[in-house]
Amino acid sequence: MGDLDHRITVPVPRPQPFFKTMKSTMKETFFPDDPLRQFKNQTLCRKVALGFQYFFPILEWAPRYTLDYFKSDFIAGITIATLAIPQGISYAKLTNLPPIVGLYSSFVPPLIYAMMGSSRDLAVGTVAVASLLMASMLGDEVSAAQQPTLYLHLAFTATFFAGVFQAALGLLRLGLIIDFLSHATIEGFMAGAAMVVSLQQLKGIMGIDHFTNKTDIVSVMRSIFTQTHEWEWRTGVMGCCFLIFLILTKRISKMRPKLFWVSAMAPLTSVVIGSLAVYLSHAERHGVQVVGHLKKGLNPPSLIDLEFGSQYLTTAIKTGIVTGIIGLAEGIAVGRSFAMFKNYNIDGNKEMVAFGTMNIVGSFTSCYLTTGPFSRSAVNYNAGCKTAVSNIVMAIVVMFTLLFLTPLFRYTPLVVLSSIIISAMLNLIDYKVAIHLWKVDKFDFVVFMSAFLGVVFASVEIGLVIAVALSLLRVLLYISRPRTLVMGNIPGSKMYKSMDHYTVASTVPGILILQIGSPIYFTNAGYLRERITRWIDEEEDKLKSSEESSLQYVILEMGAVGSIDTSGLNMLKEAKKNIEKRGLKMVLANPGSELMKKLEKSKLTEEIGQDWIHPTVEKAVEACNFILHKYEQI
Amino acid sequence: MGDLDHRITVPVPRPQPFFKTMKSTMKETFFPDDPLRQFKNQTLCRKVALGFQYFFPILEWAPRYTLDYFKSDFIAGITIATLAIPQGISYAKLTNLPPIVGLYSSFVPPLIYAMMGSSRDLAVGTVAVASLLMASMLGDEVSAAQQPTLYLHLAFTATFFAGVFQAALGLLRLGLIIDFLSHATIEGFMAGAAMVVSLQQLKGIMGIDHFTNKTDIVSVMRSIFTQTHEWEWRTGVMGCCFLIFLILTKRISKMRPKLFWVSAMAPLTSVVIGSLAVYLSHAERHGVQVVGHLKKGLNPPSLIDLEFGSQYLTTAIKTGIVTGIIGLAEGIAVGRSFAMFKNYNIDGNKEMVAFGTMNIVGSFTSCYLTTGPFSRSAVNYNAGCKTAVSNIVMAIVVMFTLLFLTPLFRYTPLVVLSSIIISAMLNLIDYKVAIHLWKVDKFDFVVFMSAFLGVVFASVEIGLVIAVALSLLRVLLYISRPRTLVMGNIPGSKMYKSMDHYTVASTVPGILILQIGSPIYFTNAGYLRERITRWIDEEEDKLKSSEESSLQYVILEMGAVGSIDTSGLNMLKEAKKNIEKRGLKMVLANPGSELMKKLEKSKLTEEIGQDWIHPTVEKAVEACNFILHKYEQI
Structure with a gap:
């Protein structure tokens, strides 16, 4: 792995003009098939002919009949x-x-x-x-x-x-x-x-x-x-x-x-x-x-x-x-x-x-x-x-x-x-x-x-x-009850995968990695807040009973969070407070461009800290481990 | 990276009995906060007391007033x-x-x-x-x-x-x-x-x-x-x-x-x-x-x-x-x-x-x-x-x-x-x-x-x-028009990220990597089918004009596909046919357990071939490159 690798941070997309964003959203919603594609770079006369052909496909195939x-x-x-x-x-x-x-x-x-x-x-x-x-x-x-x-x-x-x-x-x-x-x-x-x-x-x-x-x-x-x-x-x-x-x-x-x-x-x-x-x-x-x-x-x-x-x-x-x-x-x-x-x-x-x-x-x-x-x-x-x-x-x-x-x-x-x-x-x-x-x-x-x-x-x-x-x-039910999965490391690799799916995966000491399974919207913000709390509770109970090292970090894998609304942003803010009140640190991994844009706009990037937002789970775990071990050495 | 790494394949979860799955779904939907948790391992007498306390919290805090x-x-x-x-x-x-x-x-x-x-x-x-x-x-x-x-x-x-x-x-x-x-x-x-x-x-x-x-x-x-x-x-x-x-x-x-x-x-x-x-x-x-x-x-x-x-x-x-x-x-x-x-x-x-x-x-x-x-x-x-x-x-x-x-x-x-x-x-x-x-x-x-x-x-x-x-x-609109993004490799690393978001990322020759941004449902199956086709069209046009090596593989990154219904499975089947008719190969990367279960049940794993399903984009690209270069050597 190159040296460059360590310097990669999650970019915050440049804010786009409102009308440009709206135009592209409208286009994806109503013109996903890009029907005007063939009209590009054509003369006016040809454009009219193509327009007729568009509505009367017979004009297109009849000559070749x-x-x-x-x-x-x-x-x-x-x-x-x-x-x-x-x-x-x-x-x-x-x-x-x-x-x-x-x-x-x-x-x-x-x-x-x-x-x-x-x-x-x-x-x-x-x-x-x-x-x-x-x-x-x-x-x-x-x-x-x-x-x-x-x-x-x-x-x-x-x-x-x-x-x-x-x-x-x-x-x-x-x-x-x-x-x-x-x-x-x-x-x-x-x-x-x-x-x-x-x-x-x-x-x-x-x-x-x-x-x-x-x-x-x-x-x-x-x-x-x-x-x-x-x-x-x-x-x-x-x-x-x-x-x-x-x-x-x-x-x-x-x-x-x-x-x-x-x-x-x-x-x-x-x-x-x-x-x-x-x-x-x-x-x-x-x-x-x-x-x-x-x-x-x-x-x-x-x-x-x-x-x-x-x-x-x-x-x-x-x-x-x-x-x-x-x-x-x-x-x-x-x-x-x-x-x-x-x-x-x-x-x-x-x-x-x-x-x-x-x-x-x-x-x-x-x-x-x-x-x-x-x-x-x-x-x-x-x-x-x-x-x-x-x-x-x-x-x-x-x-x-x-x-x-x-x-x-x-x-x-x-x-x-x-x-x-x-x-x-x-x-x-x-x-x-x-x-x-x-x-x-x-x-x-x-x-x-x-x-x-x-x-x-x-x-x-x-x-x-x-x-x-x-x-x-x-x-709607799927969206209001998205999956949250605990991820673990696959031994002998740097892959982090859901432990439910890959049974060989094992937890990383001191770190809880949660995968959020859908966009965060008002329909699921409340549920996700409670579910994250419950995961932490369960993990802490488990650690207590097995007398392992206590929890220090909660990494949220946001790969599937393709979109977020204001209720969702509030939820993240609350989740951060909750996690910090327990003496833990919230870390975000793999956020998409839409999410980064919204985090930036609502000033949440500052609140979470750009240092706690990583492009992959692997990087996030590395960063957490680095600090964990530093303290251990002191 | 360990040797073991290369042998990791995407596991197919064992089919669970229907009622077990249903029970756990019901639990997540209606009891996400696990209200019965405190009743576990308690005597009957204590359970009754806890039950009263559950409905009348005053019983809980009044003694400590x-x-x-x-x-x-x-x-x-x-x-x-x-x-x-x-x-x-x-x-x-x-x-x-x-x-x-x-x-x-x-x-x-x-x-x-x-x-x-x-x-x-x-x-x-x-x-x-x-x-x-x-x-x-x-x-x-x-x-x-x-x-x-x-x-x-x-x-x-x-x-x-x-x-x-x-x-x-x-x-x-x-x-x-x-x-x-x-x-x-x-x-x-x-x-x-x-x-x-x-x-x-x-x-x-x-x-x-x-x-x-x-x-x-x-x-x-x-x-x-x-x-x-x-x-x-x-x-x-x-x-x-x-x-x-x-x-x-x-x-x-x-x-x-x-x-x-x-x-x-x-x-x-x-x-x-x-x-x-x-x-x-x-x-x-x-x-x-x-x-x-x-x-x-x-x-x-x-x-x-x-x-x-x-x-x-x-x-x-x-x-x-x-x-x-x-x-x-x-x-x-x-x-x-x-x-x-x-x-x-x-x-x-x-x-x-x-x-x-x-x-x-x-x-x-x-x-x-x-x-x-x-x-x-x-x-x-x-x-x-x-x-x-x-x-x-x-x-x-x-x-x-x-x-x-x-x-x-x-x-x-x-x-x-x-x-x-x-x-x-x-x-x-x-x-x-x-x-x-x-x-x-x-x-x-x-x-x-x-x-x-x-x-x-x-x-x-x-x-x-x-x-x-x-x-x-x-x-519903979000679900019916999910994002699909082209992913590229970040130079000097093994990370694959959306090229829209990470502007430093660059395409891999001969391979188109598409990230599907949401579960695949009837509401978006039709759209995704057309959008995937359009991505391939655009990519081929671009390659043609720049006279680069032609497209060979289409990798679909399924990390955000937390769920799929039968319309979605049909879409995948059709997408595979479409892609193969163009002389390309469809490869799946990073499918979750729910998706793997459904693929297996609908016999799609066989159709796609277990060899063409990889745990990460990185592995998928490695596998594709391996074959691409093998042919080049011959």
Whole structure:
């Protein structure tokens, strides 16, 4: 070790101008991805072009588009269209909207996304969970059966606000809100929602007319088993057959990924077979419910249908915000996962703007909330899509369907749609996730289960709120009860490590080394003060009983104290007083720049003494030992 | 450095049984002060005695009480009594309660606290802020002028619930809730409340009859200046005189701490002078408002007055909880500060039980919310109190007053009481705190100002909610945007330090060392993933432009990663994939035991490879350099 080594002291950072600090904090908070990086050192003209490319990534990749790409995208587009049509109708039914709205929603939004989205694998469409959420939130205020037009208009309005909210989040660079939905929260919520969605389908499979409006399992089960007289054996049998068929095809595709088209085609095949069966047997006259007449033609404009003056405006806004967040969470998570596989980057904030615009335009053209559903995107990916052109192909297929093929769905039995939804949902209820969470992180398991049980037994919103609250509580609890660990020297080295972790480490005589495990804030200042006192008490008791040399120094290792507030500074001041009253000396080791800045500003560096602040634990121990031994020699 | 040194690897802690981990977490969260420590290794009989002593600290110190102590406590008790009587009456008026209730509240609660409290310096009594809060929260529902009996009973009920809530918090060891009120929040809130309380007193000073019920500055000012015809010059002049007298005596006591009794006696002196002046001049007949008739006799029981069946029960509960928390925050902060001066310990949870019991018993004996006010406790401390006996002396003086002296207050003018309140409040509005916060911590300044402005311009509750929300937001923001720093080697040493902080540090060729500044949670996993990528991008750009040797290793310093959840583990997995796709190698340095446990459980140790996990950055760099140079030699 060089001589220089001994002269190294902890520097006090030069005070920065306030606005410079604020600017850099703002930048880290809202622009962590540095989106303006590529604009540096460019001509104005080029900057404008780059700006357009930023918001419309299609401008960037379209010039490089090749025929080979198109072949792949074409196949993928056709494949997802065969999935999109029956799913669109099914989810629209789930939302209590006219089935045709589901088809409309698979036409306009994918076109918008193809221009503005940065994911190459996302297939745009409606999703079950957001559909259910919208149905339950709007259904609390307006009955879809009694006021279908008002309900439809409110759905458009909610979609509009979801879009505005999504775009605003993106433009205001508030993508971090999505970060507050933890992995465990989303998994638990999705599993619970899938369960609830599946339960709702029992209505279609059993052919029950009078069904509860609530979504919890108790109400649904009561609704089914108190109305056994309404059970319809024909639909029941049909439902089970299709469900088995769909699950089997899924199994096949799962075992042989090359046969992805088997499961992708299965829903449309079911629809065709089911419709033919009904048409030939005239089962619709014997109690089997069918989709019925669908209007031919493309999306009618719906701008004037938005209910801005309605008394239900707040409901629409609330529904829009909640479904918007859920939609974003799913869409961005899906986009990110596939980007990871193919090793390209997705800009969360840009995606939000794309989703937002797609929903705003959607709400003007009779569409309801769309995002990037996992199931459809996975099929798109497996079918070999290269770019967002697969979404355009899908939209064109849906357009043809709307223009010419809608009469074909007249005899499609609802029970087939229910089977399609259930088979899509079964994938989401994954007990293995729960086992994994239990093994790795008990608290995440609790979050997962409370989201799941909250959704299943109470309601979709309650489950979500419980899970988010618990996740945040965990973060706050961690911050209010940080770890403090006693460090010891590892024999034969100059390393100082937590004695809890490195069992070979041993204490240094006369010195207690404490590691503070988190930033010091008002939430933990009180706790840390008491905990430090307790550590000293315990150490002194131990030393007394073993009759070793008494304690002289308390070294606080501050490596993890990345930040401190005024309550924390007061705590340090008090801790110093406490320690000194016991005749001990407080020494700081390894403080970071932020901490040094604050210590300096609050005059604590002087109070502690620059000599008692060391860059490493090793140096601090050396300094203490030096003085200890000097006194011994005298 | 010894040979052993090279063989040290990061140990993986043995998995602990679930219930053991949970038990220790629970213990750290709820019993950080280890209250059962003294019960260890004691006989049953002794344990019971210690248990009684735990809840009634008087049993512990009473046997050791001496006459010398009593002399000091007697003087202190008399001094705070002279303050307690006028303040009690004033604050009761502030709460819109009969003045006598203020005296009742200075009799029973101090006796209870003397037995159960562990502070030796706290003087029990009512406080202005909690009084105002109670007035504003109850006043929203019930008018004190129109339904005085109901209002009084609701005040008792609210006090009862405040007591139950406080005691419950203490018994359930939830003292950590108080921790969520930050230093800046409390300071800002107190300053704002003091401002509001002073503004309210303009009613008394101007002698205005019709005054607004609202507390915000705009309403109060409008109320005063639209009713200039109600201004009463006699009270105005009296008010200003007394205010100047009180402020002067405060100045004197502040300059010469020995003359503490000057300012302590001033309020009672003002009351005597004011009453005499009114009595002699019969000013009460000329528009000067006076306290009026006070019933002789001790506290009547009020147990049957509690309004458990009333429609306003929820209001009472809400008021009780909010005022209870504010009372606790002030009382515990005050107790702790004085305990710090005299170097003894205060157990927050025990204090909560004492405050709770005192308020429950208070609510049964016609008292309203009491706590430990700062002003009175400071006088108690300065008067040289030794134990809680000074509270008993004060209670006995108040008892005599209640039994014999109440008629003397008949002619006390309200304007004197207003002056007393204002002069007590002026101390709390301390602009120096704001300047200090601005200098040391800008965010705390924002919290302070928003609490202050929220209370002054909106309402007491709104100010409090804004400040708490902002404080929590800060913690969450810190956790969602943790610092990542590039570390470098300090020349001539083996230390690796943040290059931002230690400007002498320089990078190691081919290696990028990143320090992760906080636990990895769902709130920051996404950010960290992007930030790590950006660091690598920037580093590679820099190397490219300077044509240095290309990057080979990315070392992540995990010293501050005290905890990780499943989202965090996923992030690490993704980061590893990302780094490897660029042809680099990810190396972990200095992981803690919690992190190692989680890495092992989620099989990430295998994936990363135990060889790529090192106990210190130094070892990690050595290992990387070893391989780098080996390849160079080949």
